[in-house]
Amino acid sequence: MSKAIPSRNEDYSLWYNExxxxxxLAENSPxxxxxxxxxxxxxxxxxxxxxxxxxxxDTGHSNAYFPLFIPKSFLSKEADHVEGFAKECAVVTHYxxxxxxxxxxxxxxxxxxxxxELIVRPTSETVIWDSYKNWIQSYxxxxxxxxxxxxxxxxxxxxxxxxxxxxxxxxxxxxxxATKAEAEAETQQMLEVYAKFAEEFMAMPVTKGVKTASERFxxxxxxxxxxxxxxxxxxxxxGTSHFLGQNFAxxxxxxxxxxxxxxxxxWGTSWGVSTRLMGALIMAHSDDxxxxxxxxxxxxxxxIVPIYRKDExxxxxxxxAEKFKSALQDKNISVKFDNRDTHKPGWKFAEYELKGVPVxxxxxxxxxxxxxxxxxxRDTKExxxxxxxxxxxxxTNLLEEIQTNIYSKAASFTEENxxxxxTYDEFKQVxxxxxxxxxxxxxxxxxxxxxxxxxxxxxxxxIPLNSSSEEGVCIYxxxxxxxxxxxxxxx
RNA sequence: CGGGGCAUAGCACAGUCCGGUAGUGUACCUGGUUUGGGACCAGGGGGUCGUAGGUUCGAAUCCUGCUGCCCCGACCA
Numbered sequence: 001m002s003k004a005i006p007s008r009n010e011d012y013s014l015w016y017n018e019x020x021x022x023x024x025l026a027e028n029s030p031x032x033x034x035x036x037x038x039x040x041x042x043x044x045x046x047x048x049x050x051x052x053x054x055x056x057x058d059t060g061h062s063n064a065y066f067p068l069f070i071p072k073s074f075l076s077k078e079a080d081h082v083e084g085f086a087k088e089c090a091v092v093t094h095y096x097x098x099x100x101x102x103x104x105x106x107x108x109x110x111x112x113x114x115x116x117e118l119i120v121r122p123t124s125e126t127v128i129w130d131s132y133k134n135w136i137q138s139y140x141x142x143x144x145x146x147x148x149x150x151x152x153x154x155x156x157x158x159x160x161x162x163x164x165x166x167x168x169x170x171x172x173x174x175x176x177x178a179t180k181a182e183a184e185a186e187t188q189q190m191l192e193v194y195a196k197f198a199e200e201f202m203a204m205p206v207t208k209g210v211k212t213a214s215e216r217f218x219x220x221x222x223x224x225x226x227x228x229x230x231x232x233x234x235x236x237x238x239g240t241s242h243f244l245g246q247n248f249a250x251x252x253x254x255x256x257x258x259x260x261x262x263x264x265x266x267w268g269t270s271w272g273v274s275t276r277l278m279g280a281l282i283m284a285h286s287d288d289x290x291x292x293x294x295x296x297x298x299x300x301x302x303x304i305v306p307i308y309r310k311d312e313x314x315x316x317x318x319x320x321a322e323k324f325k326s327a328l329q330d331k332n333i334s335v336k337f338d339n340r341d342t343h344k345p346g347w348k349f350a351e352y353e354l355k356g357v358p359v360x361x362x363x364x365x366x367x368x369x370x371x372x373x374x375x376x377x378r379d380t381k382e383x384x385x386x387x388x389x390x391x392x393x394x395x396t397n398l399l400e401e402i403q404t405n406i407y408s409k410a411a412s413f414t415e416e417n418x419x420x421x422x423t424y425d426e427f428k429q430v431x432x433x434x435x436x437x438x439x440x441x442x443x444x445x446x447x448x449x450x451x452x453x454x455x456x457x458x459x460x461x462x463i464p465l466n467s468s469s470e471e472g473v474c475i476y477x478x479x480x481x482x483x484x485x486x487x488x489x490x491x
Numbered sequence: 492c493g494g495g496g497c498a499u500a501g502c503a504c505a506g507u508c509c510g511g512u513a514g515u516g517u518a519c520c521u522g523g524u525u526u527g528g529g530a531c532c533a534g535g536g537g538g539u540c541g542u543a544g545g546u547u548c549g550a551a552u553c554c555u556g557c558u559g560c561c562c563c564g565a566c567c568a
Binding site: 004013014017021028030032084087088123152154156157158163164168170217225236237238239240272273274276305306307308309341343344345346347348349350351353362364365366367374491 | 492525526528530558559560561562565566568
């Protein structure tokens with residue numbers, strides 16, 4: 001009981017915060033805006049990393065590592081880039097502390113001021129393109145396909161565990177290409193990788209699209225994104241892929257010799273997903289009893305709980321449990337046999353539900369008699385008895401079914417909460433009453449976008465890639481529109 | 492960074508109005524009985540009441556500064 005979390009209906013935001021803490025995913029740190037990612041939360045992140053890392057390598061990318069600190073002067077080399085990030089950079093000004101003679105403790109040593117201040121990377125384009133200048137000489141060095149797993153710091157005013165923290169973990173891909181078309185194809189390809197990851201592994205449907213100019217990455221020519229709808233009807237940007245054009249190449253003078261011997265600027269891309277995906281994963285599927293994890297990302301896919309009175313019973317149950325454990329592990333299923341005698345079965349049931357373990361197997365004396373086990377699935381909370389000789393196959397299939405089911409559930413939710421409107425009144429009404437994704441005509445101007453945002457808090461999440469070019473008139477200005485765009489209130 | 496609320500044991504809170512030396516639940520430790528949905532009984536440990544100062548014989552309580560957290564806005568992956 002002590003671990004019960006608030007319900008989503010009562011207070012969605014509190015539900016999220018409490019769930020993150022009670023499920024042991026993360027907690028606040030002594031430093032404002034930062035978070036401690038706890039072992040269980042990190043285990044989920046590691047599974048995401050492993051999967052994505054393989055997808056990146058399968059598409060020809062290699063990992064590297066660039067430094068945390070960036071000379072301040074680098075940031076200002078690309079005008080839009082500095083404009084976008086300057087407001088939220090942490091700056092290193094000194095390199096030494098000394099003991100405070102008067103008050104005890106330590107103070108910054110005023111004699112240790114850095115000649116050029118360093119910024120803590122908010123993203124690594126600048127430091128990476130500075131290297132690329134030396135790495136790239138000719139068309140033979142292209143394409144250059146690099147990814148790095150790193151932490152970055154953006155000094156946010158308002159933070160929330162996983163969704164927006166001052167320091168976060170992410171991967172950032174940075175590629176350089178000989179032609180515009182190739183760089184554009186790379187941008188698209190990585191967007192597809194993200195969409196595939198979100199849908200197949202996170203079981204989270206996403207809408208692919210292009211950002212409007214005002215939402216574009218600072219320094220990009222075009223920003224592509226995947227947007228997902230959370231259970232409270234708000235949208236969450238889950239990943240971005242940027243076509244950088246020649247902006248950074250020009251800023252850092254990255255040229256290559258073509259086959260014909262001409263000097264040309266290279267074309268760039270960058271793309272990233274962060275620990276924010278953890279927030280998306282939590283909000284996409286979980287319920288009032290706790291986390292619901294897709295089997296493909298669950299650190300523990302199956303938990304086995306013994307039910308017994310006497311030690312002899314435990315011994316007999318353990319024998320069966322261990323047999324299942326190794327049989328399932330042989331099928332690459334991660335299994336935990338929780339034989340702790342410090343907690344009762346009911347306590348363990350609640351605990352693993354809170355933690356979102358997809359499948360629970362309970363084995364008790366009655367099961368030993370009947371040759372069965374009790375199998376419970378986290379997504380629907382259904383329980384059933386299964387014969388022991390069918391258990392391994394049953395569980396293997398069940399994991400796949402759960403993965404499919406939570407995707408369908410999220411997909412129907414997204415579908416049910418995606419609406420199309422023709423007028424501004426209708427737009428405001430739907431936004432107020434239902435939230436969710438709203439398709440509406442927009443005249444394409446930043447002014448209209450801004451006004452709608454000011455008046456309704458809804459932003460253009462993206463111009464969907466698959467949108468039909470159905471002509472119409474802008475809901476706000478009445479001017480002509482070439483197609484509907486996707487609006488929502490967003491995280 | 493503006494507006495509001497909060498800060499007391501690991502966690503959730505009471506006590507603050509009206510100053511008198513800190514309490515409840517839960518978690519933790521020990522022993523026993525228990526175990527098919529968050530067990531029960533008995534005993535036990537743990538808090539310089541966010542922090543710095545002020546008022547007072549005496550401060551969790553009154554006053555001031557600071558810090559942090561939560562909610563609402565502006566900014567953002």
